[in-house]
Structure formats: structure tokens, C-alpha cells
Amino acid sequence: MKTPVSWIREYVDLPADLTTEALAAELTDLGLKLEAIEKPGDQITGPLVVGRVLTMEPEPQKNGKTINWCTVDVADANGTGEPQGIVCGAHNFAPGDLVVVVLPGGVLPGNFAISARKTYGHVSAGMICSAAELGLGEDALSSGGGIIVLPEDAGKPGESAFGVLGLDEEVIEFEINPDRAYALSLRGVAREAALAYDASYTDPTQRDVPPADDQGYPVVVDDPAGCPVFVARTVSGFDPAAPTPDWMVRRIQLAGMRPISLAVDVTNYVMLETGRPIHGYDADKLQGPIRVRRAREGERLTTLDGTDRALSTEDLVVTDDSGIIGLGGVMGGEATEMSETTTRVLVEAAHWDAVAMFRTGKRHKISSEAGKRNERGVDPTICEAAADRVVELLTTYGGGTAEPGVTVVGTPPERRTITIEADLPARVTGMEIDPATTIRHLRAVGCDVAEDGTKLTATVPPWRPDLVDPFDLVEEVARVVGYRNVPSVLPTPGAGRGLTREQRLRRRVGRTLAGAGCVEVVSFPFVGEAAFDQLGLPADDPLRHTVRLANPLSNEEPAYATTLLPGLLKAAARNVGRGASGVALFETGTVAFPTDRGAAPIYGVDRRPTEEELAALLDALPAQPLHLAVVLAGERERAGWWGEGREAGWADAVGVVRRLATELGVTVTVEADARLPWHPGRCARVLVDGTEIGRAGELHPKVCASFGLPKRSAAVELDLVALLRYAVDVVPAPEFSTYPVAKEDVALVVDDSVRAAAVEAALREGAGELLESIRLFDVYTGEQVGEGRTSLAFALRFRAPDRTLTEDETAAAREAAVARAAELTGAQQRS
Template sequence: MQFPESWLRAWADPEIDSQELAHRLTMAGLEVEDADPYAPPFSGVVVARIESAEPHPNADKLRVCQVNDGSGEPLQIVCGAPNAAAGLLVPLARVGAELPGGMQIGPVKMRGVESRGMLCSARELGLSQDHAGLLELSADLQPGQDLRQALDLDDTIYTLKLTPNRADCLSILGVAREVAALTGCALRAPDTPSVPVTLDERLPVAVQAPDLCGRFAGRVVRGVNARAATPDWIKSRLERAGQRPVSALVDISNYIMLELGRPTHVFDLAKVQGGLTVRWAREGERLELLNDQTVDLTSDVGVIESGRGLESLAGVMGGQASAVTLDTTDVYLEAAFWWPEAVMGLTRRFKLNSEAAHRFERGVDFATIPEQLNVMTALILEVCGGQAGPLDDQVVNLPAREPVRMRLARCARVLGIALDAEAVGAVFTRLGFAYERQGDDFIVTPPAARFDLTIEEDLIEEVARIYGFDRIPDLPPVAPAVMRVAPEVQYGPHALRAALAARDYQEVINFSFVEEAWERDYCGNADPIRLLNPIASQLAVMRSGLIGGLLANIAHNAKHRQTRVRVFELGRVFARDASVADGGLTVAGVAQPTHLAAAAWGPAQAEQWGEPVRPVDFFDVKRDLEALLGARAAGLRCEAAAHPALHPGRSARLLLDGRAIGWLGEVHPRWAQALDLPHAPVVFELDAEAVSERVFPQPREQSRQPVVVRDLAIWVDAGVPWQSLLDTLQQRIAADAALSVVKDIKLFDIWREAATAQQRSLALRLWFQGRDTTLEDHQVEHCVQSLLDALIQAHGARLR
């Protein structure tokens, strides 16, 4: 919010300078983002009247002006401004004056004619960018007046950066209340003028939606002169608050909003047929707004309707159909309380910029509507003339102001300082809160303008703000330093990240909302969770997997000439699940598990002289996954299955201890081609919770006996997977105590006579070691034969 300091001091004028005032407001939670002088420094500039303006004898575009600067002697000044004319009051920079930028004014000759001074435009004084002509001043000023004093240029423009909960400070009155409470200075009570009612005319209003409009007030004013000039003092304050003056009726409405925080609307009464109806819009209705934008309405949007159609978007912006113009003579003034929930989000939905909606969606004072509408009416009658009708005020459904209890002991504990009841009571009194005491408890009824006071901590914050945050001692909290033992079997998110980073992967963080095509192509999800208000049209659905984001990361890097990319992401995904109920961290019907995904693309190893370059493959990424699982990798199984994003013959479903936890595989060639990747990345995605526990290490005594190594080569059908053979061997070892000496089994060779051969040869290496005695040959041969028999019985294998 932007406003001039002079306007604020007209309501509350503490005996402190501008810098201290800005500091006090900032320390009270109303951050002063900028405090800039309204006009740049200049000196020697006064008000002057042009007595005559004659053509220059030697230049067509110059005039020789005789100027009265209040000194008693006319000054001759040569001027080239097109609007220089006799009788005009303009700024005059006398000889010796210094203008913004360090420009010094001295006597000069222009085309042979002496000029003693300079008549100035607004841009030359740094007041605006207007340089079309001289700055025309009000006829009420006197020649010789110092321009800075005459125009009150020694002013400071404050810009407040307000938090959303402080809607009460979106006005001069609201900020002045804060200044009075902070400094103890007097607050000028808002004047409520008595408006003479000379018309007996009312406009009937029917409020059909009490959950949209809680209070509606208005009155008819006839015979106004919409072409009347807005008073200079109103225009000056509006301009310094960042508002562009438009016309008297519009300017007065904006002025009331900025000064009192009361958004209002002025209807052209001649364009309103019958009465007004306040209701929710119907599906398919359309409304043309004041900014010439036409919006399509839905049933959750409030509107004001007359007999001729929709007139206004309730709480947001008026309609073009009933907008006032310079030819308007009869108006209807409206002020209402719109429920914040009914206005919230509409400006974002319709891409509008509305000062009224900015206030209504945060909460506007509903108790002072009639008084402030009277202030607006009095200003219109004073500036535009006319006759006013009686004020209609319908109280429909106002928010209940529930009392809030604050315990003095709780306040002292939260703030860390001992405050007595009198000091706390003085704070509430300065803030204008109505309260009563019950022992050491304060029961505060929040004012109608304060929608942010709902719980005890809100009142404690008010005490801290007014008491002064800088007066609260900076003491560290006293707390017992109790060390918590981290469970060794827990593998939290930081450990997962560290493990993958150690495998040469880099973490990425992608949006949780993605393109709908990603869900269809990469996840096979035809019904994703859609966003009601996406930040971009292509990011319209919530992700149910992480693979799409990682592929986009790889494609981006590939376009920037990166040849090797290894990335991972740990984040939530979102899927429909009817079994999920509402809870503290859950939303009904939506499952939000945390997934861990990684992708590798490019050479398996960084380019070097000692290793040949080869592309990363399925088994490279599987090895990284096994390193992540640690000892639990023994329970990992890869089961051939189809996934929408993965190559049909080079992908697998991941099973850990028999439970499906995710997928591993090479990206489908179709998607690699769509991303312009010369070869396909290899990815895995799994449930992070499933890998968040480790196997606790169990120490055991190492055997001192020598290890015996045997090789075993067998023929099996080409369709029998190695994992099935390994499972058979492990089952036989577990069932036969004599096979406890088998320590490890590895597959080290696969051979086929031809690609179409029905059988393949597998070469296994077996490690044997006894615990207490050295193994003899017959024991080892018995173990080898037992393992071979298990393969023959289960898979029809034969010895090669």
C-alpha cells in the first residue's frame, strides 16, 4: 500500500520524524518497504504569474514573457513552452536556483533577448514525466510563494508491505490507528457529517444470498454534475497514493477506499432498471466489466443484477452496463460487506486487478458502513452538487465476533518477559479493543475491522507489537539438551539422498504438477488429479510418478551439450485412492506416497583413457540400486513385466522380500525418440518407504578354513531365467544342512550356439568353506551333485 506521509499525519501526527515513524511501523509488523521523498531536492523555485507573453523577435517557437515573481519588479524570461500565456501561474526558477540533477540557473541571452530565470515543466522539477508544457498551478496560489511549501513537496511516500492478515491497515485510517497505538499520539476521530435528505426515493434491493453479502447499504443521489472538477487536495492525495485521477465521482469513490478502507461502487441510476438483486451467478452467464473484459461466470461467483441484466461482479468490479460517465446526472451509491470466502481467488481466476477485491477477500469492517457512506455522500454533494435520498441499510448475515481469551501467564511465557495486567490492559486500550478481565485472564472482543484475531496467540502478538519487539530481551531459550538415539535400522530421506549422491547421481527437484501427456504416456494414467487453477496451462495435473520429470531433466541437459547425466528425485506423487480418508496430513480420495526415482543416460563411466566408452545399461543401474539397498539387496527380485514408459524386453518389476516396490528398466525407444535422445536412459522408480529400513548387521566369527572353488556348467531351456535357477539353489541349501558349507554362487558365463537356439549354457562358480574342519573332496562333490540334482529336478537341466 502506498500513501503520502502528510495524509497519514492528518489523522495521527506523532512528534517523531519520518525515519523514526517508518521504523516504528516496521517494528510493529507493518513493514515500510520504501520511504522516498515525493519530490527531488531543488531550491530557488517560486510561484510566478505570467503577465504577458509576446512572440520572440528572432525565433518562431519562443516567447518573451513578463513574469511577476512577487518581488515587485517584473522579470523578463524567454520560454519555449506551447502553453505559456498571460495570466497563468507557473513555477519559476530564479537566477541562482538549483534544479534536480545539479542544474544551476543564471542569466542568459536567447537569440539576442536577455532571460533572467526559467519557467519549469513538471519533468524539469522531477515531479512527473510530463514535459508537454509548463506546470500549471492553482489560481489560489500567490506569486512569490516558495513552490515546495505551496505544493507541500517536502513529503515522504511510504510503501507498506502488508501481510495478508492485516487488511485493516489497507487504509489511512487503519495505519493511523496503529500509529496512535504505537506512539500514544491523538487519533483524529473520523467525521460523520449529517447528510441533508431532500429526496424521498429508494432503490429496492433484494439480497438472496446471505452467504455472499452480509450487509448492503445504498442511497439515491440525483442532479449531480459529473463534469465537476475534482478538488486539488483530493487529486494530490490520490496521485501520491499511486492512483490516477479520472473524474469527480470515480475519484471520490477511490478516495474513500484509500482513506477509510471502504470499497464502494457508483451506479448510473439511469442505466439501472427496477431494483437490484444480490445473488450467486448461474452457469453460462457473462458480464462485461469496467475494464472492457468479458468474463464467463459460474455458480460460485456473486453478482448484482437489475431488471436489465447483470450490473456488477460482487466485491470485485462493476459492470460496463451501469458505469458512470461525464454525462451521468443521477447515481446510486453502494457500500456492502461481502464475505471474504465469496470473493477469495476471483481476481486470480479472471486475471483481474481489483483494489476492492484485494480488501474484501481479506476482510473489511462491516460495522461502519452507514457512517462511511455518509462521508462519501457529503463529498459528492460538496463537489458535484445534487440531492440525496434516505440511506437504506440491510443487515443480513454478519460475522460473529467471538471473544478471545488470553491468559496473562501464557503471554509472559510466550514472550519471555514478565508483563503485569495493567501494562497488557493499556495495550488493548490503545488498540481500541473492548475487553474484560477475569482474574489474570483478558476476554477480548475483536473489533469489526480485525479479522485476524481468533486465537490466544493473536492477542499475544498484539501485546508484543505494541510493547515493542525491540524491547523484548534477546535471550536464548533454556531447554534440556536430551540426545535422541537414532534407530540404526531407519534409512531416512537424507540417508537415501546421500547414498545416491555417493553413486554419482545429482538431486533434482521438479514441480508436482506436470503435463497431462506425461501421465498418459509415462504412467498409463487416463484419469489424473486435475488442478482447479494451474500456474500454467501445460502444468494442469498432479504427477503420479517421477519418471517424466527426470526425462525432461535429461532432455534439457542433452540440448545443452551434456553427454552424461545421472539424476535422482525424492518427492511425493499423487494418485486416486478411495480408501484414503481426511486427516491432518491426508486428503480424502488422494494417496500421497513418497517415491524415489533415478535416471542414468550417457556413458556408464566418465570419459577416461583407462576404460572403453560404453553406454549405461540395465545392469549398471541395477547395481546402483543394490548398493542403495545394502544387505537387503539379497531380497531383491526383478520380475519381467510391462510398463508404459519402459522398453518391453528391458524392464522389470521390482520385488523386495516378495513385495512389489517399483520398476527398473530402459526407457521405451518411442519416448527416447520423442525427446531427441540418441539412446535411451535407464531409470528406476520405487516406493521410498519400502527402502527406508536397513538390515541390522549381525557379526559372526570368520572361519579359518580354506575356501574351495568349483565350477559347474549346465544346459537349460533358453526361457528359464537365472533368478529362478538361483532361487532353486538357495531353497535346496536351506533345506539340506550338509549344504551349509556353500558360501556363494555366481553366474560368470552364458553361451548359446545361435540366437535362435532353444537351450543355453550357464557357467556357475561355487564357493565352499567349512566352519571347523577342512573340507574333503567327497564332501565338495556331494554338495555339487546335490545342487545339480536340484536343477535337474526343477528345471530339466543337464550337465554340460
């Protein structure tokens, strides 16, 4: 909301020496957040004066252009009193006109310095100015565009033009919160200024208005809940060609709106002044009584912006005998629009239901100054005053006559009352606010206050629909007292136990993955069918069974993710596409799986749900386990002088899982598996204590191609809740022995169907407590072991903590391990 300071001063007796900056600071403290302070004339320095054109001699040039050699009377402003010679290329003025002249030494916006210089065979000493050259935007003051032609009463030659053009005005722009709709008017801002300085205030809506009668234009309201008040006045004999007075044009422009025509400008001016949106109809185009109702199925309206709109049965519309002529409170219809031939104007000042206005505006994607105010709530008691103000201005400047008869349908809603404990502001804010101060400040913001012992009953002002409960009144008292006076008290922290077990373990997971070279990311948690198609999931895959959102941020991704991989793979592909030779990313986040128990019940907000109701709510919630996903793509080890590099693969994904398990003190088992989006021959199922917690391995080639990732990219996805369930709070430190290690290698031949992990587990079980480590270091298939057979070579390391092992002890442990492997897996020792 842009508010010219001079306009504020018209309603408030502010101190004469008050600066705009100080006023803006005080209003910001009251809740009207400062956006900017504009001073249109700040970029102009030097002599800018009114001048009268004495002569104007057209001079055609060789380039086809015609310039005017002018002499302009600027009185003594040039120091000589002689006419000023100026070359001008515009043609929209004539001898005798008053114009705006900047003399040599002046500087215009853009640091454009003016000096006397020879051009087109003349010495041009100054410039005759257009609005654009002065930084005034659209030239509403000029005649047909171009040079500004001033009215005869603008001033005498030689006088400063700053005041004439409003360049000495200062404008404060505020960011108005939705709950302070009253401040979208000079009436509201001025009231806040009066409150800040305890100054006298003149309400522009306090005026004598003619009483309602039955001689006005007939109006019927079928939906009084949607339109509680409808006021109509008629002006006839209006001159559509009458110009908008300059003072009104300047104020409308300073307030950030565009002057159009007198009839339209007057309604906009009154809206800016009072906050009450006004609509004008060409009364000669109306057919029969006006009626306000809800739209019917299938009805349409062409609005003032030329758009043909299909209406909803929730839309409030204004109709006459010809049909719908406007969207109530949002935008008028094209059929009854005021034009350059309008001589009879019907003025509408109606109060509309704010919720209906908001929904209609959003439904039809209409954003207007009137709609912005109506949807936030406007004072319903000023409709008659606003309509009377419009009639006054139309008749004063448009030559019209107010027709007898005033139509007023309906009455404003009753003012709301709120009961509050007198000491509540003090208890909530921590400031010393006695009951007398509370009463005084509530009355200052417009409330009528009645005392009843320790309780106060406040009747809120009609322009404050946002005040609905005691704590709203606390906020009003606090902002008047001043938030700067709220005491600064450092809270005393309660005794705590530090991080929870889950928090400690999750941090351990993050540190471990960071140590493995992975970077954490946060991706978009919603997916669509396209993401599952990219993963190659079949139509009946459980991951496609999602929780759909009622109001998704994107129609292409309307469901909650059941896997973290789509977002993580997109992030990896984005980094690879921007030149990263290799990426290692991880993410922890919740996924959601539908319960399919139906929609959650909806309860009121007037009370706390019962335990049974809470149980029903929780029962309808989807399962939302915490998952961990890792993606490894491209270069895993860089090439250099030390040797060749290496691309990421399935072994790196499994290695990340094992490293994580080690840091958490969990024993994991990996088994070969086949499940999309992983490669069917390079996918591992991850188990803990026989329970599956996720998968790791190389992605399917088609999945890599669909996401734009390097071939053989790898991924991990684990149920982190299940993994952390088995984690230990403190991982025991490794035990070291000073005694030498005994090394034994064994090569076992097994059927191809036997997994290496099963053989390793059997060897570990048979070797007993002396086994320190076991590692698979070679896999061989070929003629030497026979068809359908595989040789697995393991390195066994034995060590005792208290002695040096003998050869017999080492051999016995080795043989026991081989025997157990033969018993459980059918392994035969390779000779």
C-alpha cells in the same frame, strides 16, 4: 498501501521532530510491514522555483520544429532579479502563466544537470519543467499535458516549488496483511500511529450526519445477509467540468492512484481516507428504485471496464427497473457510469459480505481497490459518514447541491464479544503482562472491556472483523507491548533416541546412490494422461488408475503420480538437452493409488473427530507407498586417454539395484520380465524373498524418443517401503581369511529357457559353505552347444577361514555344485 506522512499528521498529533524512518519502524513493530519509503524530491537538487512567463516568442526552425524563446520572472532566485531567458519546445502555456523553473546548478532525476548553454541561437539559462522531467509521472497538473501550469494561488515568482508540487512529501508504503484491512486507509494507519506514540487521534469519520428519512432515493435490499447496510445520497447541479483541487490530486497520486475526474477522484479520496469504498451513479441514467439481490441464472452485465460478464447466482448485484447496473461491492455497470455530462450524482456507500465479495472477484477475475477492501472486511458503521464526506466534497468543489433526503437501509451487524482469561497474554507470550496492562492495551486498540473476576469480556471494534477468538486478543496485546520485549529463552531439548530406523536406512540409500554417481532431484508429483502416453502404457494399465485432485495446480496434470518415472525422465531430458553428456538421477517420493472407497467424509472443526470418524477418514485415504526411482542416460563411463567410454544400459540399472541391496544387507533376485516402459528383452523383475519390489532395465526405444533421451537409457523403480522391510540395521563386516583361495571354473550347458540366475542359485546351494564367490563371466550360443542351448561359464572361488583347502576338498565342492545345478536346472557340464 501508500500513506503520505503529512496526511497521517492531519489526524494524529505526532512529535514535530519525528522522522519518517522512525515512524515507519514503529508502525512495522505494530504489524504494518514496511515495504518502502518514498521521497519524491530526493532526486532533485538546486533551485526549483515558481516562475511567471513574461514573454513567449515562437521561432520556427529549419528542421520544421518551432521553439519558444521565453523570458520568465523568477524574482531574486537567480541572484540578479532580472528575467530569466529560457528556450522551451512546449506550447501548452502562455505569457502570464505560473510555471515551474529549474535554474542553472539544479539537478533533475536521472542525474540530469542544468546549466546555462547556447541553443537555437540563444543562451538558455534553465528549464521550464514538465511533470515527467520532475519524476512525477502522469502530468495531471499541466494544461493539456507538457509543461506544468500552476494555479494563480500557487505562490509568488522566485518561491520554492517543492511544496507546491508535493516534492517535499514523504510517503511510507506498507505491505498490509489480509487480516488488517482497516490499515488500507489513512484512518487505520493514523490510528496505529496514535497507538504507537500514545498521541491524540482525530477520527475522520466522526462527523455530524443528517438523519435517515423517507425522502431519499428509494432502495430495496432483498439479501440483507449479503448487504447489511446501504446508504444513498444525491447531489444535483454538479459541474462535470470542475477540476479536482490540486491538493487532492497530489494526495491521490502519492497514495498510488491515478486522478481521473472530480466525481471519481472524490470517491477514491474518501475511500483512501476512511477505508470505505464508494460508488457513484449518474442519477439521470437510473430508472426506478435501486434493488440489491442475487443474480439469476443466465443474467449478464457489462462492467465499467467494458467486459460483458456472465453472472453467477452467487453474485450480489445492484439493479433498477432497466436491469442489472452493477456488481455489488466489486465494479459498477457501464450503463449508469458517470461521464463528462453527469450533473446529478447518486452516491452509494454500502456494506457488503466479505466472503461474497471475495468469491465474486475471483470468479470474474476482477481486482480493484474497492474489491480489495470489501473482500477483507470494512467497518460497517461508517457508511453514513463516508457518504456525507463525499457529498461535502462534491458540493464544495463541484458546485453541486445536496438534495434533501438520506436513504439508509439496514443496520450494521452486532459487534462481536470475546471472553478471555486476564492472564492469557502473559502465559502465551512469556512476558510479564498484568491484567491492568491487558485491559489498557485492548482499550487502546478500540475494544470495550468489561471485567468479571479473572475473566475479561472484550467487545471488538467494528473495524476489526479479524478478531474472533481469545488468541487474537493476545496478539493485539503482545504487539502493543512490543514483540521486541518477548524474552529470548533457549528451549531445553528432551531426551531423544536419534534417528528412527527408517530415517537411518533412507540416509543409507541416499549415500549409496550418491556413491554410485547419482544426483538426487525432486520433481513435480502430479501427472496427466500425456505422461502415461509418453511411457507407452496401455489403456488398462494399473498405473493409469490415479487419484485426481479437486483443485489441481495444472489442468494438464490433475492427478497424483502413480510412478516417479515421468518427472524423473523429464529432469533427465532437460539436463541432456542443456548439454550434459550423461546423467544419473534418483528420487525418493510417495506415489498414490486410489482405494476406490468413495470420498472422505467431511466433519466440522468445532470438535475433535471421534475414533470411528478418524478411522473412516483414514480408510478413504489412498495408499501412498514410498518409491525410489533411478534414471541413467547417456555416457556412463567417459572416453579418454585411458580408453573408450561406455553408454549406460540395462546392466548399469541392475548393477545399481545390486549395489543398493548389498549396502542394505538384502539378497535380491532378478528375473527377465517384459513390462512397459521398459524394453521387453532388457527388463528385469526385482524380487526379495520371492516378493516383487520393482523393476530395472533399459527403457523402450519409443519411450526414450518421446522424452528426448539417448537410446538405451535405463531406469529403476522400486517400492522402497518393501525393500527397507528386509534391510538389516547393521550390515555385518566382511570376513577375511589369510589362507589362499582355490579357483575353479565350470561351463554348463542349459536350455535357452533356463535363466542364468537359476543356475547360479543352484551352484551356490550345492557348493556349500566353502564357496566365497561366484561370477558369470561368459555366455555362448552356437554350433558347439546345439540349437536352443546356451553355455554359461561361472568362476567359483573357494576358501576356508582356518586352513588351506586341499585339491580333494575343492574338487568335491565343485562337483557338488555342478550336481545340484544338473538336478535343479538340467544343466550339463560342457566338455
